[in-house]
Amino acid sequence: MSEIGAGLLEAMYETAATIRLFEQRAIEQYRLGNIRGYLHPYLGQEAIAVGSIAALEPDDYIVSTHRGHGHAIAKGHDPSRMMAELFGKEAGYCRGRGGSMHVASRSVRNLGANGVVAGGLGIATGAALAIKQRGGSELIVAFCSDGASANGMWHESLNLAAIWDLPVIFVLENNQYAVSTPIRDSARVEHLSSRAAGYGIPGLTVDGNDAAIVYGAMQEPIRRARAGEGPTLIECMTFRHGGHHVNDPGLYLPADQLASWKARDPLILLRARLARAGVDGPAVDEIDARVERLLDEAVEFATNSPDPSVEAFLAEIAAGEFGAGAEASGADR
């Protein structure tokens, strides 16, 4: 792996710390009743979003998952508008219509999180086809999970991307639990990346808790994708720091396994790398303080943002916006 400079390490650490604090604040706000519905924290998996997206160009795309806050923040979403969306506010990325599981923004080329596991993989292959048809050099990272790898859509999408040499990198976040089902109960293969061979594409398994390793693992797949040589499957091993969502205590996660993964927390590993690169404590403290301010602002922004107007929403529906063509069908349509 090529040596990563202190500047990039600092940037990756700041992004990881932002994701970490975003999730912690979101959980706090959930407990306070300011966020409703489902919330799937990315705690413990930060290195994957950070390392993979740091390797991309701004014009590259991502598609995300229900556990997608980390991907969005790493891709450049503003934490304030993210938090506002989680609060269901008009200033959120989806104007309060989508919520946590549907954050998307053209401005940062995030084609969206998804409420259906593996449901967004077609969006990834399709966007990759669009890139190829237009002769572009961009690529798309399709985040998916060990859970997704049991779904037909995952297999169909890998195959389509493979046969047409589409510029997709499937970044499989193997946190080893599909909701509460351990991966050993849902797959016979030791490494999910070995399934890549079934589609005639490269597959590799890496330490998903080390952002620098994830960053390094992206280099050859990126080269391949941009050269028109097709997709790659990267399996990143990691572990959730809690249950499936905020109301799931995750009691099924074996305590010793959780402890050993927490000892290799993505932020601990990044701080260790920073120390080896000569970035000392005060510099890291400064980053932490900046992240703290950013998230204070985000919570304040979300708290003070207005709710969407019901009247405006009903007017949109009556006008046929988003409902497909009510315009020709009368007010009750």
Added chain:
Amino acid sequence: MTKMKYRDGLRTALREEMLRDDAVFCVGEGIGERGGSYKVTEGLIAEFGAGRVIDTPLSEAGFVGLGVGAAIAGQRPVVEMLFIDFLMLAMDQVVNQAAKYRFMSGGEGRVPLVVRTQGGAGNSLAGQHSQSLEGLFYHVPGLKVVMPSTPRDAKGLLKAAIRDDDPVIFIEHKLLYMTEGEVPDEDDVIPLGQAEIKRAGTDVTLVTWSHMTLKSLQAAEELAADGISVEVIDLRTLVPMDIECVLASVRRTGHLVVAQEAIKRGGVGSDVAAMVAERAFESLRAPIVRVAGLNTVIPFNLTLEKSTVPQVADIVAGVRSVLA
């Protein structure tokens, strides 16, 4: 005007739209060299190449999803699904992804996707290749549903569907591909949401769509011989629906018959009947009659199959009963 088959009308629309806009492309099973099962895409691969007329593996969810993604990323895919029955394999992509993306992204995203598919009974293809499933898509907010009955409508509505920024489920009928009609040579775009009075009449309003339009016109002809004047309205697009056209007609005739191939329960025809009852009840001089398919799986045996789907005689009987 040129006389052409329904399938040629569709092909003309595809070709003209692909010439007009580089973002338009076709993707589906056996649509390249084979030209599609109903020959709609025949010759397009020679003109536009395999990059824009793309043959897929039998991965229905995968390639419908691919269409959704290409549309989101700014292309204008026309996905061909061989049978509407097979579209059931891709329902997550249609219902949870395509239909909701624009809304859930707060209005920022667009999914200019057309899924061309075909349904209906009549060729002895049994239960998994003969269904009329438009009601499933009709029910989902975020989808437009188009069902042309003539070569002209096939061309004009497909052009409008391709130019539309929202996902459109474009449902053809397997018995229509070889039917012929006059089609304008010019760029004839028929806006979505406009019904057409295919035959004017004064005694009964007969609302229908797709292949049942042809049977309804035959029924109207038979009834005319008995002095009964039937107005046949072809809805052409189910979503958005031109209910105003129906209401205006019912206010003139005072009688409504709805004829659909799909089964009666929970069908689009039931919704038409409900809307007329809600909004033009005072104009009705008799209870509404629905002529519809029977509550059954479509059987293989051709005689049995015919017994499950409304025939001209059933529509004639329906009209007579509403006037009785």
